[in-house]
Amino acid sequence: LGRLGGGDGGPRTSSFSLFSCQGCMLRGWVDLSSDKPHTVKKSIKYLEQGMQDTKDVLGLMGKVGSSRGSGGSRSETIRSCCPTILALPLSMLNSHGSSSSSRILEKDESNIDACQILAVHELAREGNITTVSSFQIQKFSLETSIVKEGPLIAPTGWTDQFLTVCAWQCGRHQVILRLVCSFIERTFRATSSYAHVATELGYLFILRDQVKEASLWYSEAMKLSKSGITWCQILEGHLEEAEHQLEFLKEVQNSLGFSLLASRKHKGEQEVTALLKEAAELHFSSMRALPLGSEYLERLDPLFLVCIAKEYLLFCPKQPRSPGQIVSPLLKQVTAILNPVVKVAPALIDPLYVMAQVKYLSGELENAQSTLQRCLELDPTSVDAHLLVSQIYLTQGNFAMCSHCLELGISHNFQVRDHPLYHFIKARALNKSGDYPEAIKALKMIINVPTLKMEENKKFRGPSVQPSERVSILLELVDALRMNGELHEATKIMQDAINEFSGTPEEIRITIANVDLVLSKGNVDLALSMLRNITPKQPYYMEAKEKMASIYLQTHKDIRLYIGCYRELCEHLPGPQTSLLLGDAFMNIQEPEKALEVYDEAYRKNPHDASLVSRIGQAYVKTHQYTKAINYYEAAQKISGQDFLCCDLAELFLKLKKFSKAEKVLKQALDHDFVKDIPSMMNDVKCLLLLAKVYKSHKKEDVMETLNKAMDLQSRILKRVPLEQPEMIPSQKQLAASICIHFGEYYLAEKEYAKAVRSYKDALSYSPTDNKVESSERDPVPSLGMMADLMFRKQKYEAAINLYHQVLEKAPDNFPVLNKLIDLLRRSGKLEDAPAFFELAKKMSSRVPLEPGFNYCRGIYCWHIGQPNEALKFLNKARKDNTWGQSATYCMVQICLNPDNEIVGGEAFESLVPESNSLERKESERHGVRTAEKLLREFYPQSASGQTQLRLLQSLCLLATREKANVEAALGTFIDMAQAEKDSVPALLAMAQAYSLLKQVPKARTQLKRLAKAPWALAEADDLEKSWLLLADIYCQGGKFDLASELLRRCVQYNKSCCKAYEYMGFIMEREQSYKDAATNYELAWKYSHHANPAIGFKLAFNYLKDKRFVEAIEVCHSVLREHPNYPKIREEILKKAQGSLRP
Known part of the structure; x- marks a missing residue:
């Protein structure tokens, strides 16, 4: 009463038992709370009398309070209080309590209380089963205590609660259960009159899957508790005896027994789930108002709640929720049942796994993956966890990772391969990938696995499947056979399924699947007739109506009947889900209003x-x-x-470029008091990242401050999730990595490269490149790609190539990265390494060669190696694609206008081109212009940048005609574009090319000098290179070879494969009559043109001849003549002379 503020009633109450220990203790506490110093001094006398040489925790705490003035005595009292205070319930799962226990064990390794606290903490919070089972000293001390202290300790003391809690928290770990059983059996032998001890043993043997032994122990306790024997009867399949027993008992605590019995006897969903709900409510009602402690954990009984959850899951949807679909109420109930368990004991695998199942079926695939990641950290050999991870990847359409996770599961536990679900998932992945023969083979391996009926004995051992799983196997086999063209065999399997499951809840599901088979035979009317026979009261009615609507829309093209199906759904099954389906149907037929x-x-x-x-x-x-x-x-x-609407609204404002309004919405969302709960903190991080995105568009100076706030908040989250929600660690680390990438992008834009590198390294520390396969679900590609881009910009080509290589090893079909790698290999002079990556991508799937991204990359590669016709063929396959189409069209037009990558406007080599060859080239140029114009007529860019690019290409077509009127018209467009966008590299280059063709060289030189001063940027690298080459050409014509050489060296610095730069350098050396140096440069030009340009071959052979390297000259001549037999002058002027010079 004194501690609760009832000070006035304290002395009066204590007078009733003044001489008892409790009375003295209470009187001491009342005096301690007095405002009078002399009364406080007297409290110590009462407290010591109440303790009577015991270490009662309340007495010790009172002494601590009364020792305020004496530091030494107070410290001594606190030290003596530590072992006792561990018995307080709230300390059990507290990190301070566990650390105090560890300190006590250092001084007294046989202290039972400290061992108990540590054991429960390790089981519930950490999942360290090995640590708990190794407490041999505790085991010895406990056994000794039971023998010495007799029958009173086990049924009434803390030790009995500890053993129960350990059994509940160990997750069916057989070593712990065996240890606890041995302790409680010793207790029962000493206290055979206590029925609840026998009941406890019965439940423990159920957890050990020893139902007969459990039944024997429950029989011992039959006089006081008959619910246990009923559970055993249900588990053994003796349903009639269990039903009679339950009818006889009619006790409230047997709701679970009634629900189990109803489930096993195929009762209806409503009856079973109502009983399950009642069982859960009764179970939780016994825990209300209990503090977190041993009694709370004992009554929580996680495995009992998992049992209820699993019974619920039998009636939940078998497939994940599709977008827009309402989450099943049953799944919400299971979540509510499991949440207290997962919160208090996050290291128990069974509740975590069932929670992952619930998240998977609710459509929260990423959350399910995070939870399963935690399961696999606790037990890497968990068969069920590996299989569910594979199912998630299968649902996401990531068939490669699905197969990879299956193999990973086998590497940890060979029993994965014996599970029928392993073969089913593997077959489904093969089926979805188009490998129907292998899928059929895998499914036939498990087609004869026996079906385990609900009423059958749980002692059945060996591979088995539930009826619903067998239906899934049969239907998947039918689908694979149908897709493989084996309709007769598919029909036979389907008929077997109909016969086997006739009259069961799965019959309707088979009927709906049979519709696809009937449709594949072209019998639409029969398919519709089958679907019409499914009534609203039958299961899968919604799926039947959706299938019927699909037939009306796709086959009959009847919009009225299509909408009618969804209207009937809303009429017979009113609710948000059917309303959403009707709304989606209207959207599908373009009726958004x-x-x-x-x-x-x-x-x-x-x-x-x-x-x-x-x-x-x-x-x-x-x-x-x-x-x-x-x-x-x-x-x-x-x-x-x-609050979540704030982000949606802000994203909409951002899309509409209304930055101020987006900023206002996000600031309002962030304008609140300091938050401590993790969901609110996560929401704030999301808002801050969106706000940084807004600032990046119109307040760049505030970006860093906002990102720093987001990172600080995310760091707080990362410190808390390991203890509170460990399954969220992977996703939160990935978010931290993305924040680091935002930092890197900001520094990159500001040209602070050192800070950018540091930020990307921080990102990689959160999402390392050498992830084990278990953690490879977090895709490291973005951070790797950004690091590679940075290395590329800093001209660290080797490092960039290695990073891109890592990305493509993880994802060979990442075509944006492959495109960057091809450009990087070209610039580093290693383009010959590119074909290996094409082969790597092909191995991933037989469909890769059909992918637009793959064909785009092949086209770019062919263009760079001097095969313009092949390049056009591949690029044309990507031209209609939304992602690659614009870039493909741009490249095709560039190839048509300049297939040999000549310098437009350059005249240094004009005098070297034979007249006949010049005429042929003009005809080819006219044909190319016509083709380019045709391509542009079919080019419809949607973005503003695309429209600008279209305008540029149309003017380049006019430029390519080399007709004065057309060139002047194009020049006017280029000038307008340059005025609209100052320092536009493509526009300035095109102006310079036009001036050169119009023989206005000084004006061309002025524009090119502007470009020579422009900073190099990857996006403009090709245009800058062309401008440097054109300016070098002008300098060569004027004899300014030193200025030209400086520009050419810059070209080679940024592109080691720039054959034109080497050709110009060879030309300069040749003019200076340094034929040996000229030959060296022409060799490089010949190499990097991939022996495709005969003009370069001619010059190389000529300089070999001049340098008296006759054999090399002859070899080059033959190489040119093999591809171009009629190439002028090379035979007469070089080949014959070289051959003549070799003769004696």
Whole structure:
């Protein structure tokens, strides 16, 4: 009463038991709380009398309070208090309690209380089973205590609670269960009159899957508790006896027994789930108002709750929730049941795994992956966890990672291969990848695995499947056979499935699958007739209506009947999910106004549904009704007060380039008191990152401050998640890495390269490149790619190539990275290494050669090696693609206008071109211009930059005609473009080329000098190189070879494969009659033109001849003549002379 503030009633109460220990202790506490110093001094006498040489924790704490003036005595009291204070319930899972326990064990290694606290902490928080099972000293001390202290310790003391909690928290670990069983058996022998001890043993043997032994122990306790024997009867399949027993008992605590019995006897979903709900509510009602401690953990009984959750899952959807679909209420109930377990004991694998299943079925695939990652950290051999990870990748369409995870599971535990689900997942991945024969082979391996009926004995050993799993196997086999063209065999398997599951809940599912088989035979009317027979009261009615609607839309092209199917769904199954389906149907037929009416109606019924709110806003955005979208978001936010809408609204403002409004919305979301809960902190990080994105567009000076705030907050989250939500560690580390990448991008834009490198290294520390396969779910490609880009810009070609190589080893079909690598190999003079990466990509899938990205990369490669016709062929395959089409068209036009990569406007080599060859070239140029113009007529860019590029290409076509009127018209366009965008490299280069063709060399030189002073940038590298070469050409014509050589060296510095630079350097050496040096440069030009340019071959052979290297001259002549037999002058002027010079 004194501690609770009832000071006035304290002395009066203590008078009733003044001489008892408790009375003295209470009187001591009352005096201690007095304002009078002399009364406080007297409190120590009462406290010491109450303790009577014991170490009662309240007495010791009172002595600490009364020793305020004496530092030494107070410290001594605190030290003596430490072992006792461990018995307080709240200290059990507290990190301070565990550290105090460790300190106590250092002084007294046989201290049972400290061992108990550490054991529970290791089991519940850390999952260190080995550490717990190694407490041999505790085991010895406990056994000794039981023998010495007799029967009173086990049933009433802390030790009994500790053993129960350990059994509950060990996750069915057999070593721990065996140890606990041995302790409790010793207790029962000493206390055979206590029925609850026998009941406890019965439950422990159930956890050990020894049902017969459990039944024997429950029989010992039958007089006081008959629920246990009922559970054993259900698990052994004796359903009739269990039913009679339950009817006899009619006790509230047997709700789980009734629900288990109803489930095993194929009762309806509503009956079973109602009983399960009642069982869970009764279970949690016994824990209300309990503090976190031993009694709370004992009553929590995680494995009991997992059992309820698993029974619920039997009636949950078997496939993940699709976007927009409402989460099953049953899944929400399972989440509510498991949340207390996962929060208190995050190291138990069974609750974590079931929670991962719930997240997977709820469509939260990334959260499910994080939870499974935690499961595999606790137990890398978990078969179920490896299989569920593979299923998630299969759902995401990542078939390569799905197969990889299956193999990884086998490497940790060979039993994975014996699980039928392993073969099913493998077969499904093969089926989705188009490898139907292998999929059929894998499915036939498990087609004869026996089906385990619910009422069968759990002692059944060996591979088995549930009825629903067998149906999935059969239907997948039918689908694989159908896709492989084996319709007769598919029909036979389907008929077997119909016969086997007739009259079961799976019958309707088979009927719906049979529709696809009937459709493949062209019998549409029969398919519709089968679907019409499925009534609203039957399972899978919704799937049947969706399938029917699909047939009406795709086969009959009847929009009225298509919408009618969804209207019937809303009529028979009213609810948000069916309303969403109807709205989506209207969107599919391009009637967004009607879709929004349906969405709004659904929203009014369920204004707090986050997915529905977001979906409506997205619908407005998709229909380009941006003002309505903004008004809707703002109104919904005021009505429902949902903060997540702030980000959606801010992203919309950002898309519309309304930066000030986006900033205002995000600042309002961040304007709140200091938050401590992890979800709120995560939401703030998201808002801060979005705010940094806004600032990047209009307030660059505030970007760093915002990113620093986000990083500080994320660092706090990373410190807390290991203890509170360890399954979120991977995703939160990935987010920290992305923040570091934002820093790197900012520093890169500011040309602070050293800081950028440091930021990218920080990113890699959160998402390392040498990840083990278990953690490879976090894609390191973005950070690796950014690091490689940075190395590229700093001309550290080897480092960049290595990083790109790592990316492509992880993802050979990452074509944007492959495109960058080809450019990098060209600039580093190693283009011959590129074909190996094409082969690597081909090995990934047989469909890779059909991918637009792959063909684009092949086209660019062929262009660089001097094969323009092959390049056009590959680029044409990418021309219609949304991602690659614009770049492909640009490259094709460039090839058509200048297939040999000549210097437009350059005249240094003009006098060396034979007249006949010049005429042929003019005809080829005219044909190229016509082709380029045709390509541009089919080019419809959507972006502003694309429109600018189209205008540039159209003018380049005019320039390529070399007709004065056309060139002047093109020049006018180039001038307008240069005025609209100052320092535009493509526009200035095109102006210089036009001036050169018009023989206005001084004006051309002026523009080119401007470009010579421009900083090198990767995006403009090719145009800058062309400008340097054209200026070098002008200098060569004027005899300024030193200025020309400086520009040519710059070209080679940034592009070691620049054959034109080597050709010009050879030309300069030749003019200076240094034939040996000229030959050296022409050799490099010949090498990097990939022996495709006969003019370079001619010059090389000529300089070999001049340098008296006759054999090399002859070899080059033959090489040129093999590809160009009629190439002028080379035979007469070089080959014959070289051959003649060799004769004696």
